[in-house]
Amino acid sequence: MGLFGNKNQIDNDQAPREPTVKKSDSEWQAQLTPEQFRVLRKQGTERPGTGKYDKFKEEGIYRCAGCDAPLYKSTTKFDSGCAHLESLFRCVAIPGAVGRNIDRSMFMERIEIVCNNCGGHLGHVFKGEGLGTPTDERHCVNSVSLSFAKEDAENASK
Numbered sequence: 685m686g687l688f689g690n691k692n693q694i695d696n697d698q699a700p701r702e703p704t705v706k707k708s709d710s711e712w713q714a715q716l717t718p719e720q721f722r723v724l725r726k727q728g729t730e731r732p733g734t735g736k737y738d739k740f741k742e743e744g745i746y747r748c749a750g751c752d753a754p755l756y757k758s759t760t761k762f763d764s765g766c767a768h769l770e771s772l773f774r775c776v777a778i779p780g781a782v783g784r785n786i787d788r789s790m791f792m793e794r795i796e797i798v799c800n801n802c803g804g805h806l807g808h809v810f811k812g813e814g815l816g817t818p819t820d821e822r823h824c825v826n827s828v829s830l831s832f833a834k835e836d837a838e839n840a841s842k
């Protein structure tokens with residue numbers, strides 16, 4: 685076992701689902717802002733400190749900015765106290781809404797998270813940091829991948 689062990693394994697039930705929303709790059713480009721397209725469709729990461737939902741405290745639902753699928757509840761958001769990921773949104777996903785891939789870019793192994801409804805790139809998951817969350821995971825999601833709606837959190841799980 686190396687320094688990071690093999691904690692970054694993906695269980696079958698966590699693998700991304702076949703997206704129901706399928707569009708070509710040009711269709712996505714027509715719908716999304718250039719920054720949304722870069723992050724959601726090209727696995728980009730927004731610049732640190734620019735996330736519009738960083739330190740955002742309102743209660744409601746975060747939906748995928750690409751397809752409007754409900755992904756996160758704000759009531760599960762917590763502050764990781766992780767300064768270098770300041771721009772990114774942290775919380776626990778709505779069950780089944782988010783799929784996972786092993787991402788071996790950037791000279792490291794990370795878990796990429798994607799919207800299960802359209803396959804859009806959301807960010808990365810970090811495990812085993814001892815943050816005291818129920819799953820011991822931290823979801824770092826680009827704010828640009830999300831749109832917030834103030835609504836009853838119960839409505840989102842259907």
Ligand SMILES: [Zn+2]
Nearest residue numbers: 748751799802
């Ligand atoms: Zn989506």
